[in-house]
Amino acid sequence: MTEIRHIVFDVGKVLIHYDPNLPFSRLIPDEAERKWFFDTVCTNDWNIEQDRGRTWEEAEALLIADFPDHEENIRNFRRHWHEMVPHAYDDSVAIMEALIDRGHDVTILSNWARDTFVEARTRFPFLERPRGLTVSGEVGLIKPDRAIYDLHAATFGLEPAATIFIDDSQKNVDGAKAAGWQAVLFRDAGTLRQQLGSMGIDL
Known part of the structure; x- marks a missing residue:
């Protein structure tokens, strides 16, 4: 398995709670x-x-x-x-911020409407911390379509095989893998810590 050099987070139900x-x-x-x-x-x-x-x-x-x-x-x-979207998942956000603080390359790839993501960025300042973001509503593409993974990788110079994607949707995880990325299904912060640790990613 290729060494992980890029870590990509989804947002909804991974970093921020969402429930209509x-x-x-x-x-x-x-x-x-x-x-x-x-x-x-x-x-x-x-x-x-x-x-x-x-x-x-x-x-x-x-x-x-x-x-x-x-x-x-x-x-x-x-x-x-x-x-x-009443609150963030503090334990998941802590993992993302710890990865950034330790020098890991962290970006965000999220299915999200353009205008509501603008609001989310004002309410949840941690969304400004990753190196970059691809928001589906801004680029006119959505997961799990292959094109949005390829666009994100090209935009931020990611090597797909050296990229780990974290998403709460199995379809989106499968889409990342189809694009040549590594990917894990998000369940909770504790499980994510174990998954990252098993890949040699220090927290």
């Missing part, structure tokens, strides 16, 4: 109704297109045309986005 149910448990108190709303209206497939670069205005208009009776809650998805 946080505001919507209040906005749609009935659990069955809320599940229907996320399964049928503001679905993950709909939301990922904002990560690819679609504007919220366009995204909302598309859904409102199909579900006019749900206009208020469709708009509430963006209005209450800040509640969906």
Whole structure:
């Protein structure tokens, strides 16, 4: 196995908590109704297109045309986005910052909408610490598509075989491996420490 020289972190559910149910448990108190709303209206497939670069205005208009009776809650998805990301995972952030402090090359590759990532950067200053970031909404590509891994590697001069990627999604881990990277599935900070240690990466 090639020695790791580059460490790439995902953000959502690795460094920062994300859960749309946080505001919507209040906005749609009935659990069955809320599940229907996320399964049928503001679905993950709909939301990922904002990560690819679609504007919220366009995204909302598309859904409102199909579900006019749900206009208020469709708009509430963006209005209450800040509640969906209430805090960072301090133990994961500590690992990332320790790696940077020890001189490791750390960057970020994240599926995230352009405007909400701007907000995240103001709320979570540690996002400024890595050497660079690739945000899907800014480049018009999303994981697990091969192109975004290749773009990140080219932008920051990473050798794919010497790169370890940390993501909470198995699909994105598999996408990194298909691009020639090494990758691990994030479960929790303790497991990540063990995984990095097994690769000879000191913390």
